[in-house]
Amino acid sequence: MQSNLTSGDPLSLDRIRSVLTRLEDTIIFDLIERAQFAHNPRMYQRGAFKELHDIGFDGSWLEWFLKEIESFHAKARRYTSPDEYPFTSNLPDPVIAPLQFPEILFPNKINANPSILSFYVRSIVPRITRRATLSLAASKRAKGIAGDEEYEDDGNYGSAATIDIEVLQAISKRVHYGKFVSESKFLENPSAFIPHILKPNPQILEDLITKPEVERKLLQRLRGKAETYAQEFAADGSPKRYIIPLTKEVEVEYLLHRLDGLSEDDVRRLETKSGTV
Numbered sequence: 001m002q003s004n005l006t007s008g009d010p011l012s013l014d015r016i017r018s019v020l021t022r023l024e025d026t027i028i029f030d031l032i033e034r035a036q037f038a039h040n041p042r043m044y045q046r047g048a049f050k051e052l053h054d055i056g057f058d059g060s061w062l063e064w065f066l067k068e069i070e071s072f073h074a075k076a077r078r079y080t081s082p083d084e085y086p087f088t089s090n091l092p093d094p095v096i097a098p099l100q101f102p103e104i105l106f107p108n109k110i111n112a113n114p115s116i117l118s119f120y121v122r123s124i125v126p127r128i129t130r131r132a133t134l135s136l137a138a139s140k141r142a143k144g145i146a147g148d149e150e151y152e153d154d155g156n157y158g159s160a161a162t163i164d165i166e167v168l169q170a171i172s173k174r175v176h177y178g179k180f181v182s183e184s185k186f187l188e189n190p191s192a193f194i195p196h197i198l199k200p201n202p203q204i205l206e207d208l209i210t211k212p213e214v215e216r217k218l219l220q221r222l223r224g225k226a227e228t229y230a231q232e233f234a235a236d237g238s239p240k241r242y243i244i245p246l247t248k249e250v251e252v253e254y255l256l257h258r259l260d261g262l263s264e265d266d267v268r269r270l271e272t273k274s275g276t277v
């Protein structure tokens with residue numbers, strides 16, 4: 001399948017929104033898979049595994065999985081693509097030359113993954129694994145296991161972490177696609193944005209990029225998918241109540257730096273453009 005970055009118009013809002021819709025499906029179905037396992041809070045606690053400390057790693061089980069998997073993906077040049085962002089810092093260089101992607105985005109270093117990881121571990125995992133955790137506790141009580149030993153840990157640390165990483169990568173891609181949305185909206189009407197970048201006004205920029213009807217249809221679509229595939233998520237909706245605002249934060253942050261390093265002439269030339277997407 002052609003990448004959205006190398007075929008057709010990568011700044012077409014319709015194309016970008018179709019990528020966001022596909023990522024919704026990936027996120028929902030991966031969350032359903034994660035919900036089959038108990039919370040397993042040990043996986044997210046730094047220092048909980050002596051075995052990791054013994055090999056010189058003092059992060060959490062999940063952070064170790066991220067480091068190991070993202071180190072390989074970095075060698076395979078995954079993070080040279082403008083739509084892929086790692087959670088791990090100080091990754092190795094690619095072993096083959098990076099692909100030459102078109103310069104679509106304005107140079108930036110925005111990476112919201114620390115916020116995504118924290119929200120996922122603290123808010124999403126406990127909610128979506130609640131049913132499996134309670135079911136595990138009931139089966140342990142039936143075997144005479146009571147108290148703390150009843151709860152939360154089914155030992156499936158490898159399977160659960162593998163799925164966690166798929167979810168995190170999909171949420172990260174979805175949130176950072178906000179950069180393409182912002183570039184598209186900026187080039188459509190630069191003069192609407194430029195005054196609020198030159199005199200930074202995040203609220204006005206957020207108002208300019210917000211499309212309430214798009215958000216309404218998206219949430220309606222998601223409720224339908226959740227009711228069809230994952231009733232336990234339908235009422236909650238917390239992932240989207242976080243992912244949309246964070247996507248917009250990325251959009252605004254990208255816009256705030258969209259003129260960095262440009263000369264007054266560059267800005268003036270942009271102001272005369274409109275509808276260049």
Ligand SMILES: C=C(O[C@@H]1C=C(C(=O)O)C=C[C@H]1O)C(=O)O
Pocket residue numbers: 017178181209210211212214215218243244245247248
């Ligand atoms: C992503 C877009 O920008 C904003 C963010 C949205 C989201 O995160 O789902 C939806 C609409 C906009 O408020 C867009 O316009 O499609």
